[in-house]
Amino acid sequence: MRWLAGIVILALLVWAALPKLRPYLPPGYDPLAPLSVDDPPTFVTRYKLRQLSADIPACLEVLAQARQAGRISYSLPGDTKGTCPLASPVRVQGFGPVSLSSSFLASCPLALSSAMFVSQSARPQAQAVLGTALTRVDHLGSYACRTIYSRPGARLSEHASAEALDLSAFRFADGRRVTVLAGWQQEGQPTAYLKTIFSQSCRYYGNSIGPDYNTAHANHFHLGMRGFGVCR
Numbered sequence: 001m002r003w004l005a006g007i008v009i010l011a012l013l014v015w016a017a018l019p020k021l022r023p024y025l026p027p028g029y030d031p032l033a034p035l036s037v038d039d040p041p042t043f044v045t046r047y048k049l050r051q052l053s054a055d056i057p058a059c060l061e062v063l064a065q066a067r068q069a070g071r072i073s074y075s076l077p078g079d080t081k082g083t084c085p086l087a088s089p090v091r092v093q094g095f096g097p098v099s100l101s102s103s104f105l106a107s108c109p110l111a112l113s114s115a116m117f118v119s120q121s122a123r124p125q126a127q128a129v130l131g132t133a134l135t136r137v138d139h140l141g142s143y144a145c146r147t148i149y150s151r152p153g154a155r156l157s158e159h160a161s162a163e164a165l166d167l168s169a170f171r172f173a174d175g176r177r178v179t180v181l182a183g184w185q186q187e188g189q190p191t192a193y194l195k196t197i198f199s200q201s202c203r204y205y206g207n208s209i210g211p212d213y214n215t216a217h218a219n220h221f222h223l224g225m226r227g228f229g230v231c232r
Helices: 001-025 043-052 057-067 108-130 189-201
Strands: 074-075 090-094 104-106 134-142 165-174 177-179 207-209 222-224
Touching: 043 057, 043 108, 057 074, 057 108, 090 108, 090 189, 104 108, 108 134, 108 165, 108 189, 108 222, 177 189
Parallel strands: none
Antiparallel strands: 074 090, 090 104, 134 165, 165 177, 165 222, 207 222
């Protein structure tokens, strides 16, 4: 119990000193600063993203700022009803210069995390690893009112609340199209790109599930909001 008491005391001391420390904290490390789509994926940033799940108006405000910064384009179709109703869903239409195979329906936190992932990982890694620009992301969908693996009696999937996106391929300015199915087990730059961005996706989503997890994910990355940086 002594170590726990020590951690609590240290946390209280840091919190008391925070007003004086704030001017020296880099972006992504100030727990009192509003979240920005350009904040690096630190522990503090990920905590803020999780908090926005319980505060949709605040999430939509950050998302609007991300749109103004050119990180995402979207519309707000309004609440949906039915077996799997959605409150304040977002229809994502693109991520700045990166288009989509089709628009997709997302919760606000999923839309925001995806904008951060594309702008901070998928796009820059395309230049760093492949030497070309990312132009389009292909996906297999997001919202689907179903249970996990569509098994009878199982709990509802993240897709049932529009909190997961399945990415299947990436297209680039030099004409290449890199698919998860064909590229994951190969060698070379395309495979390095896929494995790099999959590893980095764990910083932006609650869970990232890829081809190494099971055959059901052989052709896509499942990027969901449940959990806290679970990478499989």
